[in-house]
Amino acid sequence: MATVVERERKYSADEGFRLPDLTGCGGVATVSDATALDLDAVYLDTADLRLARSGFALRRRTGGHDAGWHLKVGAAGGARTEYQFPAGADDVDPPAELVALFRAAARGRAVAPAARVTNHRMERRLLDDRGRVLAEVVEDTVEGRDLVTGERQAWREIEVELVDGDDRLLDAVESRLRAAGSRPVAVSKSHRALAGRLAAAAEATAPDPVVAYALAQRDALIANHPGARQGDEDAVHDMRVAVRRLRATLRTFRGLWDRRESEAVRAELRWLGGRLGTVRDAQVMAARLTDAVRAEPVELVLGPVAARVAERFAADLATALDELRRTFDSDRYPELLTRLDRLLEGPTARTADARWVTRRVRRALSRADDRLDRALDGPPAEEADGALHEARKAYKNARYAVEVREPGAGKPAAALAGRLKELQDLLGAHHDSVVTREVLRRQALRAYADGENTFTYGILHARQATAADRDLRAVPAARDRARRRKVRRWLKS
Known part of the structure; x- marks a missing residue:
C-alpha cells in the first residue's frame, strides 16, 4: 500500500x-x-x-x-x-x-x-x-x-x-x-x-455550541484513526486529545444528555483513551529519554544507556501498537462510535443556552482552582505529586469547557484558554518529570542487575528533579495570571 x-x-x-x-x-x-x-x-x-x-x-x-x-x-x-x-x-x-x-x-x-x-x-x-x-x-x-x-x-x-x-x-x-x-x-x-x-443529512442536525464542540471532537477522532492505526505520533496524540475532550465535555455538561447513557459512553471513551495513552506514553518517553541522553556531555554517558533506552521503548511501543490495533479491530470499538453518534446526534435533555453553559464553565474552573490550591497548600510529601496531577487534569477539563464558549465569547474566552494552557503545561511538565524519574530508577535497576554502569541514570534522574522543582516554582505565578479579574470577567455575565 x-x-x-x-x-x-x-x-x-x-x-x-x-x-x-x-x-x-x-x-x-x-x-x-x-x-x-x-x-x-x-x-x-x-x-x-x-x-x-x-x-x-x-x-x-x-x-x-x-x-x-x-x-x-x-x-x-x-x-x-x-x-x-x-x-x-x-x-x-x-x-x-x-x-x-x-x-x-x-x-x-x-x-x-x-x-x-x-x-x-x-x-x-x-x-x-x-x-x-x-x-x-x-x-x-x-x-x-x-x-x-x-x-x-x-x-x-x-x-x-x-x-x-x-x-x-x-x-x-x-x-x-x-x-x-x-x-x-x-x-x-x-x-x-x-x-x-x-x-x-446535514439538515438533520443543528447543534448548539456544546454539541457542536463534541461533534467536532468526534470527527477529529475519526479523522485520526488511519494515522493512529499506523502509529503516526501526531495522529495518536490528536486522537487521544479528542477522546479527552469528549470525556470532559460529557462530564462538564452532563445535564444535556441522559445521564446513564452519557456515563456509559464516557466509560467506553476512557477504555479507548487508555489504549491510545499506552502508545503515546511510550512514544513520548522514548523521545524524552533519547533527547536527555543526547544532551549530556559524552564523558558523562557511561555504558550503553542510549541503546538500552531504545531497546526498552521499541519493545513497549510494539506491544502497545499491537494492542491498539486489536482495539480498533474489535466489535467494541465501532459499537462505541455508534453509541457516541446516537448521543450527539439525537435530541438533548435540555437546551444549552449561553447562561447555562457559562455556569458549567465556572463550576469546572472552580473545581480546578480548589484542587490546585489544596495541592499547593502542602499535602503530605508522598501525596503532593498525585495532587498536582489531579489539579492538572481538572484544568484540562476547565480549558476544554472554556473552548466550548469561544465561538460566542470570542477573544476573552480565547485569552482565558491560553492562560489555562500555560498553567496546565507547567503542571504537565512537572508530572512528566515525576514519571520520567521512576522510569529512570527502573532502568538503573535493570542496568545494575545486568552488571552495567548506572552513573548516567543517576545524572539524568537528578536533572529531572531539578526541572520539576523549577516548574513547580513557576506554578503560583501562572495560577495568578489565570485568575486575574480581567481574564475571567466575561464569566460573570
Whole structure:
C-alpha cells in the first residue's frame, strides 16, 4: 500500500473558461503539452454516507497513472492523505488493508457503491528552468451520478496539485486562475455527486455550541484513526486529545444528555483513551529519554544507556501498537462510535443556552482552582505529586469547557484558554518529570542487575528533579495570571 499526501486546490470553471498562461508563477518556466486521460471511478460508502460525512472518500478507479483502490482522508482543497492499493480485474470489495483504515468512519458497517464519477482530463505539468516538475494542472470535464437516487450532475473544474513546488506557487497560480474567471471550491467530486443526500443529512442536525464542540471532537477522532492505526505520533496524540475532550465535555455538561447513557459512553471513551495513552506514553518517553541522553556531555554517558533506552521503548511501543490495533479491530470499538453518534446526534435533555453553559464553565474552573490550591497548600510529601496531577487534569477539563464558549465569547474566552494552557503545561511538565524519574530508577535497576554502569541514570534522574522543582516554582505565578479579574470577567455575565 502506498501513502501520499496531496496538496492541491480546486476551482470551478464555466464553459467559456480558458486556462491562462502560467509561466512565471512561483518559478514556473514552462508548461508541458496537455495529456488526455479518461478516468472512471466508483465511490463506495455506507448507506448513511458516513465516509463522506467524515471527510473520507473510498473509490475504485480505472484510467490514469494510479488506477486502483484509493482512500482519501481530509477536506478537499487542502492537504489530504491518500492511501493507494492495486486492484485486480475482478475486485468489487476494497482490500482489508483499506477497510482497517476506514473502519471507524464506517462504524464497522459494510460499504457499497454510492456514486460514479467519470472524468475527461487534460493534464499539464508546470516545470522550472531545470525541468523539475513543480505542480500538475488538470482541466476536468466531469459527470457525477448518485447510484442510489439516480441524480446526475455535470461540471468543469480545475485542479492544481503540488509536486516539488510550495504554497507560494499555489498562491501565484490561483491569482492567475481567478483573474481568468475561475473560483475556488472546497468540495470533492464525490461530495458533489452525492450532494443531495449529503445536504439531507446535514439538515438533520443543528447543534448548539456544546454539541457542536463534541461533534467536532468526534470527527477529529475519526479523522485520526488511519494515522493512529499506523502509529503516526501526531495522529495518536490528536486522537487521544479528542477522546479527552469528549470525556470532559460529557462530564462538564452532563445535564444535556441522559445521564446513564452519557456515563456509559464516557466509560467506553476512557477504555479507548487508555489504549491510545499506552502508545503515546511510550512514544513520548522514548523521545524524552533519547533527547536527555543526547544532551549530556559524552564523558558523562557511561555504558550503553542510549541503546538500552531504545531497546526498552521499541519493545513497549510494539506491544502497545499491537494492542491498539486489536482495539480498533474489535466489535467494541465501532459499537462505541455508534453509541457516541446516537448521543450527539439525537435530541438533548435540555437546551444549552449561553447562561447555562457559562455556569458549567465556572463550576469546572472552580473545581480546578480548589484542587490546585489544596495541592499547593502542602499535602503530605508522598501525596503532593498525585495532587498536582489531579489539579492538572481538572484544568484540562476547565480549558476544554472554556473552548466550548469561544465561538460566542470570542477573544476573552480565547485569552482565558491560553492562560489555562500555560498553567496546565507547567503542571504537565512537572508530572512528566515525576514519571520520567521512576522510569529512570527502573532502568538503573535493570542496568545494575545486568552488571552495567548506572552513573548516567543517576545524572539524568537528578536533572529531572531539578526541572520539576523549577516548574513547580513557576506554578503560583501562572495560577495568578489565570485568575486575574480581567481574564475571567466575561464569566460573570
